Amino acid sequence: MSLKLKIRLSILALLLLLLGLGTYAFFAIEYLQAGAHGIEAADFQAARQTVLAFVSLGTVLGLILAVRLPRIVVRPLRRLSADVARVAGPGPATRVAVTRDDEVGSVAAAVNQVLAQAQDARRVTLAELIVQRDRMETLVQSLDEGLLLIDQQGFILLANPVACQLLGEDADKLLGQPAANVAARNELLRQFLVPVNTPHPSTATLQGPLFAVPSHGGERHFQLTVSHILSLNEDTARQESAGHILCLRNVSDFKRLDQLKSTFLATISHELKTPLASINLSLMLLRDERTPADERQRLAAGIGEETQRLLRMVGQLIEVARLDAGGRPELRLQPVKLAEVVGYALDTVQPQLTDKQLQVELNLPPELPAVQADLEKTTWVLINLLSNAIRYSPPGGKLCLRALPWGEMVRLAVQDQGPGIAPQYHKRVFQRFADVPKQAGYGGGSGLGLSISHDFITAHGGQLWVESQPPNGSCFLFTLPVAQ
Structure with missing residues (x-):
């Protein structure tokens, strides 16, 4: 019912x-x-x-x-x-x-x-x-940065794998533990906590020191940042501390670039100082009236060579600055005969060849087709490769310059008898300011020539690479498209 x-x-x-x-x-x-x-x-x-x-x-x-x-x-x-x-x-x-x-x-x-x-x-x-x-x-676990979260009582609430690896501690030995107790046995964490324990404004984000941590591939550098966490207390309507976030940013790449910059500045300073010192000495001898006429001619020729060297170096710097700013090489493409390019390049480096008593073995097939290229930039690339080969070849040695058809391309190779380049550095030598050790067979230059050459050849639609196995010398090769 x-x-x-x-x-x-x-x-x-x-x-x-x-x-x-x-x-x-x-x-x-x-x-x-x-x-x-x-x-x-x-x-x-x-x-x-x-x-x-x-x-x-x-x-x-x-x-x-x-x-x-x-x-x-x-x-x-x-x-x-x-x-x-x-x-x-x-x-x-x-x-x-x-x-x-x-x-x-x-x-x-x-x-x-x-x-x-x-x-x-x-x-x-x-x-x-x-x-x-x-x-x-x-996201937190996959970060390349170390992350530590410490609450207002000083307990560790979060530690991602990078932070655990840096501290050399397992996660289960960190989470839920007082940070002060862990720091008592861990020197690195004790250093991390120094900015936390330093008096600072409650809303401040502190930039801590730079830490160098040893690793298998060398030292890794981390920048410490400490952020203060605030929470609103509803009873007092005031902001109160809720803990700290310790972020360890991996700045190893930036540190490496900074070291490369310092190395480049030292190298380019040396590269500029050497021809300038030579020019200055030659000018002092030219001012001396006792210098014979034939010696004056030789000194004037030397000043011209050093001046050209300085101009090439400054031109490289200008070209690198333009390319790094997003520019592309300006090419004036036309059918070019490689025999003309090789002849002009050999004439340019002939004084260097004579100075080191180097012989050049030339192999250019008569039926070699013309290439679609910028004459000036292609010649510049070949001169740069020949100059490098001369620099690392022993006195009285031999260079080999050969060309042959390569499908729809033409391949040109420059072989020297230098110390060679280890395989792990074959790609790095074409990077800006390459930090290749001298004992690897490459070093002492500004680190710009091969980088610019690579950009020039790539802009043509070709490739530039190296084949080398120490101590049997190096062979630099590049390709250019056949002219239609």
């Missing part, structure tokens, strides 16, 4: 009670009037008993429903409220029991539907949180 029907029956019983009382009052009034008109008392008694029976029945039904109706309505509501509280609590319950087929049962079913939707939304939110957590954890 539904609550609505029970309430209607209760109202009907009350109406019967009121109807009985009204009828009884009506008959009482009639009895008084009947006494005045002589109506039989027996008839009146029968009517009164009937009315009393109806009044009694209505009274009993009204009292019963008056007592039971609150229980009928309130008890299922209390049970529903208790079930909802149990489901909302931390226990395992996830549904409200539906034990009645009435309005309360409908409310319970609706509550279950809302709870199911909330459970689905909770699962989706939880899945998203797990995905975001895993993503952040993967």
Whole structure:
């Protein structure tokens, strides 16, 4: 029976009670009037008993429903409220029991539907949180930078693999441990904590010192940054310290570039100083009137050579600056015969060849096709390769210069009898300011010539590479497209 029907029956019983009382009052009034008109008392008694029976029945039904109706309505509501509280609590319950087929049962079913939707939304939110957590954890674990998180009590909450590797500690020996206790046995962590323990503004991000950490491939350099974490205290409405983030940024590449820059400056200073000193000495001898005329001619020729050397070096620097700024080599492509390029390059380096008494073995097939190239830049590349070969060849040695068709390209090779270049440096020699050790067979130059040559040949659509195996000399080769 539904609550609505029970309430209607209760109202009907009350109406019967009121109807009985009204009828009884009506008959009482009639009895008084009947006494005045002589109506039989027996008839009146029968009517009164009937009315009393109806009044009694209505009274009993009204009292019963008056007592039971609150229980009928309130008890299922209390049970529903208790079930909802149990489901909302931390226990395992996830549904409200539906034990009645009435309005309360409908409310319970609706509550279950809302709870199911909330459970689905909770699962989706939880899945998203797990995905975001895993993503952040993967990001932190894969960082090339060391990361340490220390809370306001000084406990280590997070240490990624790079930080563990730098400290030489396993993660399980760091996480949850007081940083001061770990620092007592770990000198590197003790140095990391120095900026943390130094008084500083609460919002400051401190730039710590640079640390050099030994590794298998040499030293690695890390820059320490300490960030102060703040949180809002709702009770005091003030910002309070919540810990520190220690970030160790790997600056090994920047340190290496800085060392390369210093090496380049030292090398280029030496390269500039040598011809300048030679020019200065030659000028002093030219000013001396006792210097013979033929010696003056030789000194003037030497000044010209050194001046050309300086001009080539300055031109290399200008070309490197333009290429590093995003520019591309400007090419004036035209059909070029390699015999002309080789002849001009050999004429240019002939004084160097004579000075070291080097012989050149030339192998140029007469049927060699012309190439599509910039005459000036191609000649510059060949002169640079020949100059390097002369520099590292022993006195009285031999150079080999040969060319041959190479599919749709023409390949030109310069072979020397120098100390050679180790295989691990074959690509590095074409980089800017290459830090190749001298004992590898290459060193002492500005580190620009091969880099510029590589850019020139690549702009032509060709390739430039080296084949070498110490101590059997080096062979530099490049290709250029055949002219159409």
